[in-house]
Amino acid sequence: MKKFWFSNRLLIAIGLMFLISLLSASMIFGFVIEQDRTPPEKLLFDENNQLIAIAPFPPSVQYPLGSDIDGNSFFLKIIDGAKYTIGLSLIIAFGRVILSFLGGYLLFLMPSQFNKRINNLSDAFHYTPTTILTYVLIAPVVLTFSWSYDLTTKIIYPVIILILVSAPVLSMYVRNELNLIYKKDYVITSKLMGANHFHLYRKHVSPFLKPKLLLMFVQQVGQALIIFAHLGLLNIFIGGTETRLMDIDIETGEPIYRHFSMSNEWSGLISQNFEYAIPFPWMILAPVTAFALAILAVNSIAYGLKGPFEHYQSKTKTTTMKETVSPVTKDKFQMIKKISS
Amino acid sequence: MDGFTKRETFLHFLLTSISILLIGSLPYLLFNMKAQVEVLKMIHMKTLDNTLFLYDTIVFNFQEYTLHIYQTIKLLFTGGDAEYYYRGVYRPIFPELWELFLKSMTYMILGLFFGLLLALVMTFLVMYFSRKYRALPKIILFFLESLPDIFIILIIQISIIWTYKKTGLLVFDITSTADGDPVVVPIFILSLLPAIYMNKLLLLAFEEEESRQYVEFAFSKGFSKSYILIIHILRNSILTFFNHFRSIFTFLLANLLMLEIIFNINGFMTFVYKHSVLNPEILTISLFMVFIPFFLIFTIVQWTIHRSFPSGRSTL
Structure with a gap:
């Protein structure tokens, strides 16, 4: 039993540590490093002043994830962008949980035919990929x-849409969970003994619902991150898109616009650099890897919370009863009827 | 059992259709679509260069919304002559969308088929380990499952390019050219991604069955593990597995979009992505194109499964 807790807690700890260190590094970056940063070098020289590389630089010791067209290190950009991306996904996940809890409770009060x-x-929603739906909206x-x-x-509306889009499905989920809990024997007993709605909820339902909602929150953070990554590929990034006129097509005379992220938010990094995916693969791999690692961390927390080993452990757990042998002696017995001699 | 009567199925179909209509016209509810499209047309026709004076907010246009729903219904029933706007010209939707639909669905169904095979093979492999040694394959699966689809797609694409650069050998096509669309790699990816997910579901169902008494009894009678896995456990897991099939389907649709974008395939999902912002009816039409055939398939499969499992362990 101890070992199972250990492994699940370990997963949660690793995931949390990764996310917290990423977030705090990102916060510190904003305050400290940003201020005394020199403009990036576009050319790289070796000690003999020989030109060895032109930006974008491939991954190296100096540039762990490579650099962008202007020579900015991707590693620093990703650290800087982490607070926006992860922060927004936390906000969205929180909004989704609150909304779907309210929605689920409301649905729970409705008759089952309505549900x-x-x-x-x-x-x-099973036939509509969330990415397309959010994109269209x-x-x-x-x-x-x-x-x-x-x-x-431009900043608030996408967040609201991202919260609302998943509300129906999640509300149904919460409603089903509530239904399961309210059908338990002890809840029915408590109701029969005269407990009111509030008491029932506070004493019997919320202890079961809270861990589920926590798990849902963590899973939704992961979902929000995935949607961000997808939307980045579709040229949308939350936190403001800046459209700049880049060039004019010589043949057709059509203006070519490019969209820029106003921050180093990760989905913005994906969409800005997607066109360089083939010549300079690290430029797209860097933000996508950042997403992958963050999602991995979030999922390991979720996995830890879910406790998949629990099922396995309880199956194989053998309960050994300690046999207590107490010697039976004559003085332990007592005659009920004392025979007077 | 009443979830499988004809009336219930019809109601389900009807309500989902209504909901698709409601979803498809949402842009008309939230934006002044007509005015905005007019402005866009003016920009495309170069009668308007300066848009700084324009300002709009999010609105709730119930009238426009209901009107557009009504128009979409009319469009769906008359069919045929639907058009979409793209860069200054109106083009007919229909032969084009239909061809793209067939192309993308071929990818998807082949991917689903190979994915199912792959998932079954992987599940059998894991199940042959005894319970003690399943931790490592499970951790690997968890790891793979956690990676976002675009990461896996990009890694595969970039590694193919890398081998091409190193050896001069282009193993498979990775992007659409004039010669045609890549075939092998997209189908491989479309089977790999759901296979990981399906494998997880199958493994859960298999392990659930494995701990049941009839399996222990079969073991004690001396049947081999392969026999029990294929004859007993697989058959009984199918029901549990099928209950999750819709989520696999949704998952696959999302993968398809990402794949088409990264591999530059001009497919159904990219068409929806490119045009449904200006023409929300494309979203509605394409949702129906996906919904109707797959709803039929799901219903048929569900009915046959219920006929072959009459004892009704169907409350899952």
Whole structure:
């Protein structure tokens, strides 16, 4: 039993440590390193002043994840961007959990026939990839009609959409969990003994629901990160897209716009560098790897919380009863009826 | 059992269709689509260069929304002459979307088929280990499962380019050219990604079955492990596995989009991605194109499964 706790806690600890150190490094970066940074070098010389490389530099000791076109180290960019990406995914996951808890509770109060129909309605989400749905709802504000919305809308609106999009499915999930808990024997007993709604919830339901919601929160952080990575590939990045006129096509005369991230937010890094994927693969691999590592950390926390070993352990656990042998002696017995002699 | 009657199935179909309609017209609810598209047309026709004076907010246009839903329904039933706007011209949706749909679905179904095979093989391999030694393969699976799909796709693409650079040998096509679309690698990726996920589900179902009494009894009668795995456990796990099949399907659709973008394949999902912002009815139409055939398949499979499992361990 001890070992099982150890391994699950270890997973949670590793994941948390990774995320916390990444976030704190990112925060510190914003305050300390950013200020006294020299403009990046586009050319790299060796000790004899011989030119050895032109930006973008491939991964090396000086540039652990390579550098971008201007010679900025990707490692530093990713550290800098971590606070935006992870922070936003935490906000989104939190919003999703709160909303789906409220929605789930509301659905739970509704009759079951109604819920069946709601379930059928939300089945449409099984045929709609979330990425496409969020893209269609966010792109008009951030990309297609970007001229007519102000910066506040461009930042807050996508977050709200990302929260709302998953609400139906998650609410159904919470509702099912609530249904399972309220059907337990001790809840029914408590109800029969006259417990009111609030008491039931506080004493019997929330202890079971809280770990589920915590797990859901962690899983949703992972989901939000995946959506960010996908949206980055679709040219959307949360936290503001800046569209700049880059060039004009000589043949057709069409203006070529490129979208820039205003921060070093990871999905922005993906979308800015996607066109360099083939000539300079590290430029896209760096932010994607950052996503992969963050998602891995989040998932290991979720895996640890879920406790997959529990099932396995309880199956093989053999309970050994210690046999206590106490010698039986004559004075342990007593005659009920004392025979008077 | 009432989830499988004809009336129930019909209601399910109807409600999901309504919900698809509601989802598909959402842009009309939230944005002043007509005005915005007009502005975009002016920009495309170069009658407007300066957009600084334009300002808009998020709106709730219920009237436009219901109107667009009504128009989409009309479009769906009349069909045929639907058009979409792209860079100043209107083009007909239909033969084009249909061809792309067939192309992408071929990728998807082949991927699903090979993925299922791969998942079964992997699950059998893991199941041949005794319970003690399953930890390592499970950790590897967990690791693979946690990696986002675009990471895996990019790694595969870049490693193929890398081998090409080193050896001059292009093992497989990795991007669309005039000669045609790449075939082998996309199908490989589309089978690998869901295979990892399906393997997880199968393994859970298999282990659940493995601990049941009839399996122990079969072992004690001296049947071989392969026999028990294939004849007893596989058959009984299918039901549990199928209950998760929809989520696998959703997963695969998302993978398909990422794959088409990274491999530069002009497919169904990229078409939806490129055009459905300006033409939300494309989203609705394509959702129906995916929904109707797969809903039929799911329903048929569900009915046959229920006929072959009459005892009804179907409450899962």
